[in-house]
Amino acid sequence: MSLKNWRAIAVPHEDVLKGTFQQAEFAADISRVHEGTATPEYQDPTLFFQRTFVTEGMRLLLDSVVKRLTGKGGDPVIQLQTAFGGGKTHTMLAVYHLAKGEKTASTLQGIPPILDAAHITELPRARIAVLDGIRLSPNQPQRRGTEDNGVKVNTMWGELAWQLGGSDAYARVRGADESGTSPGKEVLAQLLAEHAPCVVLIDELVAYIRQFEEGRSVSGGTFDSNLSFVQALTEAVKAVPNAVLLASLPESDKEAGSQKGVAALAALSHYFGRVQALWKPVATEEAFEIVRRRLFADINDRLAAEEVCRAYADLYADNNSEFPPETRDSHYFERLKRAYPIHPEVFDRLYEDWSSLDNFQRTRGVLKLMAKVIHRLWKDGNNDLLIQPASLPLYDPDTRNEAIYYLPQGWDPVLERDIDGERAATTELDSVKPILGAIQACRRLARTIFLGSAPDAGTVGGAKHHRGLELERLLLGAVQPGQVLGHYKDGVRAIVDRLQYLNNANNRYWFDTRPNLRREMEDRKRRFDDQEDVFPLIREKLRFAPGLFEGVHVFTHSADIPDDWALRLVVLPPVAPFSRTTDRLAIERATAILKHRGEQPRQKQNRLIFLAADADSLGRLKDQVRSVLAWQSIVADVKEARLNLDQLQSKQASKSLDDTNEALGRMIKECYKWLLAPMQQAKPGSGVGEVEWEHFQVNPAAANRTQEIERILKENELLITEWSPIHLSTLMRNWFWKDDCNAVGALEVWQKSCAYLYLPRLRDADVLRMTVAAGASSRDFFGLAYGRDGDGFVGFTFGKGTSPILDDSLLVVEPQAAAAFAAVLLEEERARSVPQGAGSDDTSSGGTSAQTGTQFPGKPSGGASNGANLGAGATAVSGVSVTSSAPAKRLFFGTVDIDPARAKFDFGEIVDEVLMLFARRADTKIRVSIEINAETDGAFDENLQRAVRENCAHLGFKDSSGFES
Known part of the structure; x- marks a missing residue:
């Protein structure tokens, strides 16, 4: 079954599809909602909850709020303290719409189960006061009411009173508001009780209080008077059973801003800490649903979506050693389904790595980036099964600008040259290697590395303990079901060899704004x-x-x-x-x-x-x-x-x-x-x-x-390492046994085979010698001789095995001529065996008697008659021993003087060049003796004599050897 791509299953919201969203729309502004000027997705309670995923933390908070407003318990003061962009304001909006009661709870998605769990059938409408630290100014009073019956509100407590009960409520705190001094706890408690059930929402409180200068009084009061108000308000809310206070504080000193902001955060945390219920709204896993609700309208084929997730889970299970350990857990399949159509790895990288950047908001930043990603992918007809890190369209200017907005300077050339775009090296690599280009392996890998390593650039040691992504995580971010893992591994090797801003060490890969050594190398x-x-x-x-x-x-x-x-x-x-x-x-x-x-x-x-x-x-x-x-x-x-x-x-x-x-x-x-x-x-x-x-x-x-x-040359018969005698015989007939020439020197055959390209190429002379030796025992190929004697041969053999020596005397005789000469020799042998006088009148028809020499039919050519006369003895013709006309030589002796200084070397040469010639013949007995004469003008001492005697005895010298006077 073919799997459907994400575009066939998940449909984005209209504003994402059209690209008409504004970045500001992702920033929930509670003041604009309170004033009625916010966009529909924030202003309309029904639409807001349709796009809002009620996380576990939000559910517990809303449960506490509804119980508090109905007098059934609940926390009086709740501090929302999360990382930058962690959903504080969004949570306040959920409380705002629920408490205000403009729409019945049954129309708000996710709310009825909360009321049912709290055993509340109907939630009373509450009065709501919104104190926005960004909107309020310490030294710019707010004009409230009409021009004829209006008042000038200076402080937060004046604003609180006016929002809860108008001019009548403001009258209770008017003196404190005009003097800039905090009202007492009792005054605030009475104010809250008169207008209960009520909700007080304070957003960006630190941003407001850090503006007060030490020792200076402005219309909004002083630094200390505002801290006193916060302390009194928390105590007052605690005293009113159906009043609740929610305030947002930054999570870290860095988000607090200046030293004044850090001091304000420390003081406020102390006061809220006395009565607060600290709550961190969004868990990382819940971010899946938050983003999906905001960016996608619906999943129109949940069965097809589950099939895609199952295919990914099976891919990871079948190749478990190639992917990170968490993919082997059955829980990962559930993560895939919850995150669909976005791969969980995208969220992991954004929430774990990118959220470490100072100006990247956890939820809002993810929404802004992914909205641009989804818009571009939808517009370009992306066919990926899931939106993975490798899917990010970093070639798109809007997406690229959104990504590098959060990063230090210097990422433009990295993206343009190395990662994505028409001029990027990855695009060229994919185009020149079709096996990589078919899956865009290099571009997908580069995008994955960028998403996982860009936040580390410029930091000491990176945001993580180790910089970069492991190979297994690269594959997780890039590979889709049905693709070959090996092609991506080839892609990794290709980009490592080519990209100038890509670094790798210890099986980890990362981009940096500083060129790697490759640029130095290329230069x-x-x-x-x-x-x-x-x-x-x-x-x-x-x-x-x-x-x-x-x-x-x-x-x-x-x-x-x-x-x-x-x-x-x-x-x-x-x-x-x-x-x-x-x-x-x-x-x-x-x-x-x-x-x-x-x-x-x-x-x-x-x-x-x-x-x-x-x-x-x-x-x-x-x-x-x-x-x-x-x-x-x-x-x-x-x-x-x-x-x-x-x-x-x-x-x-x-x-x-x-x-x-x-x-x-x-x-x-x-x-x-x-x-x-x-x-x-x-x-x-x-x-x-x-x-x-x-x-x-x-x-x-x-x-x-x-x-x-050697194998190639042998298989194609361009080099001969083993040769058959029949091939040698054929070669001789074609090129050597011509005209009157019926015997040719074997050495001449070897030398001409080395010279002429139309002759066989022999590995060495030994190949020819072995071929001659193999054919010598047969009468079908050739005869052998070791020279000429007049018109005959000496050292002739035909049909008997021998170990020939390939020198300038060895002749290869045409077989018919060899047979004729063998017949003559046999006839002469028979004639010599007849008794003296018998058959004396008979003469051989083929030549003269043995005393006058044997005449061989056919005169040899001059080129074949240069052989040295080595002498001829007993020869064989068809296995029968005959005697040639020349005297037989059966004995050799020789004596040579050797230089004592070179005795070892010279004796070795004698063995190789003389002795081994005899040793090749099986019918030859060899005896070698060594005679040593040593004489001195002085005398041999006893030590020398003893050493020589012992060595001579060990080496087998005869008893006659010894020293003399």
């Missing part, structure tokens, strides 16, 4: 040059694990890349990126390196593989390198005391350097991903085509890029 990024700074760091970061390449040449000039038999990887510089569509810079640079080594032609072209940067990613890589260099310079300057940062910023700089370095490592792998391999198409008799370039993408996630490159 420094412009200092770095590509050639001098950026490319060297990329070169340093391009690392490759040891593997198949004997050399990796990063941004190396062609003259410095050896032209030898080793397989080499050439990493092209950033000025030569690759794009498979249009950009050919990489191909041009690679072709130049392939053809030339400096000024000389390159011979071993088939030994080079190239790696190039992706043209589309190169710009981001260079920008990331500049970021790393900028952070490096900042961290270095902090260490060298060239840059003064606080401890938090220093930690942030170090962390940013680590993060950008880590990101650079990933980005280099993602950018340097194009593997380029040169090749040529060629067919025997058809010529060789132009050089072509195969390109492949290297997986950036591969743990070992060298192995990944």
Whole structure:
């Protein structure tokens, strides 16, 4: 089932919809109501209670008032003491309308249950006096009555009397009013009793009394006479059973204003404290309903609203580790329903964080801000399920001005550049990353951070103990049901990397009016040059694990890349990126390196593989390198005391350097991903085509890029690491066994495979040696020989396994020619086995006798006859041992003198270069002896002789060794 957005369920009041509300309308003015000039929502009792949520505190207060007015108990004096904007005046208005009785109680929403609980069927109409400390002036008397029969009222007690009973009541206190002295308690008690039931409402009392100067008398009396009046009034009200006094006092000294105001608050709190019932009207939870009643006309589909709240609750339950702990409580579902269509997190931030601001009124400030928010969201067709912190339309000038009105100077550029609007960085981030733009992730996150962190800016330690919002609270303020949490986490990383006024530490995020270190970093990024700074760091970061390449040449000039038999990887510089569509810079640079080594032609072209940067990613890589260099310079300057940062910023700089370095490592792998391999198409008799370039993408996630490159080359047959003898045989037939040439040097095959791009690219010479060894035991592929003897071969073998040595004497013989030569050798062997004289007249049809040498059919080409004559002994033909015409060599001995100073090194070379050649043959027995002669002009001492004897015995020297005179 699809969920309905808030606009389809909750309809705002008409003035909110049209944007016709005035800010002053949110400020309840009890004097204007008393005079009958207030707006309808305050003046009309029925409309007032329709838009007023009777909180638990208000219910208890009204219960006390109705009991007092009917003589059934109740508190005589009630002090309303709340934080700025906490609903004091609004509460007085509720008492005013209830006590005045202009409308029956049954028409006032929320009132009948209060009367029922107090067992009161009908509430008597009371006389009401309203003393507004803002409206009254200590030195400006009020003219009351008509011009012909009017009086000049000077003091609060004169005003009280006039409002309760007109001129007759005023006559009781006229003398005190004109002299500015307080009437006694008895006079006030009689006044109240004569006009009971009555209600006295005093608003902004401190604002009035703090205007009196010490020791100076004005028409309104003195500081002390007014305090005396307050004390007498509280005592008088207590003496009249059906009279009640409500007075509002500020909660803190800061709200009291000047030192005079603080003194007045202290004195008034003392007097009221003797008889008051202190009451704090609005609880935070009850603010949900207060705001909803005032801003929204009705919830027209409560079932749909509950479904939305259930979806949010399920989202938090299914991902409980990603959201704040309070969302796991079943009570949070009830909070969602009570706050609908506004998310509880909006109220929590406004009432917990914004209410700490000096000029932000708890209820009135929330109403003013949310009215502008709702108006703009409705007008723009917002489709959010709930109005969350992320929904705040901070792009709207009215909403933005309302928000920053309560904040210190300097928030305009923060909002415009970083948070919301057409030119904001978040808008750009959402537009370039569709996965983020689909949900406006960056803008929603930035709005959430602003709402939760703006009140902390400029305060020591912030309004809370820790600055900023945790990631889990960011998700709470931004994510809606059906959205992917991971996309918002990606958005957090994006804005941390980009925004200039966003700070983060210890998994907390906040905005500040001071630019973060990112602006310093961005300024420094412009200092770095590509050639001098950026490319060297990329070169340093391009690392490759040891593997198949004997050399990796990063941004190396062609003259410095050896032209030898080793397989080499050439990493092209950033000025030569690759794009498979249009950009050919990489191909041009690679072709130049392939053809030339400096000024000389390159011979071993088939030994080079190239790696190039992706043209589309190169710009981001260079920008990331500049970021790393900028952070490096900042961290270095902090260490060298060239840059003064606080401890938090220093930690942030170090962390940013680590993060950008880590990101650079990933980005280099993602950018340097194009593997380029040169090749040529060629067919025997058809010529060789132009050089072509195969390109492949290297997986950036591969743990070992060298192995990944090898895998790509092997899978695409651009590098041979294991070769079958049949492929070698085919290669020989196509390119080497031509015309009269039926035997070609194996080393020549290896060297030409290194030079020509149309031949297979072998990993190394050992691949060819292993292939030759694998094919030697079969008669299907080739024969082997170790040289020429006239028209024949020496060291010839065909069809028998061997361990060949890949040197300039090893010949690979075409199989038909090898078979023919093997047949001749076999015939000669048979001839030698016939007794002397038998068959002497028979001659071989294939050549001469063994004494004159064996003639091999077909004259070999000159290119294949350069092999050294290593001698031939017993050879094998189809597993049968035959003897060639040359004398068999079966024994080798050699003696060499070794420099004693280099004996260990020289002996190692002898083992590798001579001894191991014999050791490869399974049919060879090897004996090695070492002879040591040491002679001195003096004499060997006993210690030396003993050490040599013991070591020789341990190492197995013969008994004949020893010392002589």
